[in-house]
Amino acid sequence: MIEQVVTPVTHDLGDFTVRRALPAKARSMVGPFVFVDEFGPAQLDIGGGMDVRPHPHINLSTVTWLFQGAIDHRDSLGTFSTIRPGQVNLMTAGRGIVHSERSPAEERKGGPSLYGMQTWLALPDGREEIDPAFEAITDLPVVEDGCTKAIVVMGELWGRRAATTTHAETIYAEIVLGPGGSIPLEAEADERAVMLVGGEARVDGQPLDLFALTVLKPGATMTLASEDGARVMLLGGEAFPTRRHVWWNFVSSDRERIQQAKEDWRAGRFAKVPGDEEEFIPLPEGAPKTVSYP
Numbered sequence: 596m597i598e599q600v601v602t603p604v605t606h607d608l609g610d611f612t613v614r615r616a617l618p619a620k621a622r623s624m625v626g627p628f629v630f631v632d633e634f635g636p637a638q639l640d641i642g643g644g645m646d647v648r649p650h651p652h653i654n655l656s657t658v659t660w661l662f663q664g665a666i667d668h669r670d671s672l673g674t675f676s677t678i679r680p681g682q683v684n685l686m687t688a689g690r691g692i693v694h695s696e697r698s699p700a701e702e703r704k705g706g707p708s709l710y711g712m713q714t715w716l717a718l719p720d721g722r723e724e725i726d727p728a729f730e731a732i733t734d735l736p737v738v739e740d741g742c743t744k745a746i747v748v749m750g751e752l753w754g755r756r757a758a759t760t761t762h763a764e765t766i767y768a769e770i771v772l773g774p775g776g777s778i779p780l781e782a783e784a785d786e787r788a789v790m791l792v793g794g795e796a797r798v799d800g801q802p803l804d805l806f807a808l809t810v811l812k813p814g815a816t817m818t819l820a821s822e823d824g825a826r827v828m829l830l831g832g833e834a835f836p837t838r839r840h841v842w843w844n845f846v847s848s849d850r851e852r853i854q855q856a857k858e859d860w861r862a863g864r865f866a867k868v869p870g871d872e873e874e875f876i877p878l879p880e881g882a883p884k885t886v887s888y889p
Contacts, residue, residue, distance in 0.1 A: 626832030644698025
């Protein structure tokens with residue numbers, strides 16, 4: 596029932612840890628998901644915080660989902676949004692967008708907590724260059740019984756559909772299992788995976804490794820269960836017929852498009868972020884890492 600287990604690369608940033616499951620040598624995508632980061636849980640020092648300076652994206656959507664804490668999002672469309680648990684922030688880069696992510700001032704006063712997910716979804720063929728857009732959705736479907744609560748973040752699961760925009764067929768959900776809790780994992784998606792981000796859980800009796808991205812066999816209905824309690828992310832969707840290239844913060848089916856984006860960022864041709872115009876992350880020299888959390 597388990598097709599593949601992708602062990603994330605761990606980045607210790609001092610105050611907190613980031614675990615990057617995608618992209619990986621073993622696998623590049625699960626459905627439209629081309630980048631999967633889990634960060635925290637962490638308690639930062641008083642006065643400290645996350646400060647991801649303005650940086651660009653193309654041909655993708657970023658999805659931010661928090662379990663604890665808060666992040667101020669600003670982008671070149673003029674958007675300002677404070678992300679908190681229960682709210683999904685979907686930023687569609689399309690032909691190009693710039694954004695920053697920083698801990699709110701009020702969070703810094705007491706020492707910010709950070710625990711959540713940052714994922715990127717590649718835009719499908721023919722839609723990579725759509726207009727940039729942003730949305731923050733809080734009215735999300737909740738499926739629950741006495742021992743299980745699942746929030747549908749994107750797509751349709753368990754007969755409920757989230758209002759979040761999907762450019763390709765996408766499923767994304769947070770599942771919280773109490774002791775003895777269980778929930779079926781539907782089989783409709785072309786590709787799907789689960790990530791255990793807290794506690795202990797198993798799929799059809801097979802234990803999940805903490806923070807690993809566990810890719811499930813297509814077409815099989817399975818049951819996610821926990822004896823002691825767990826938090827699990829379910830993600831996936833339609834399989835892409837064409838490869839996506841990833842370089843730093845740029846994703847595209849066209850290598851030349853990525854080269855153009857590199858030149859545009861170096862030359863300052865991307866739009867500024869209102870309210871966060873003084874700083875930016877420069878284009879890396881040599882082989883880059885994807886966006887960090889300085």
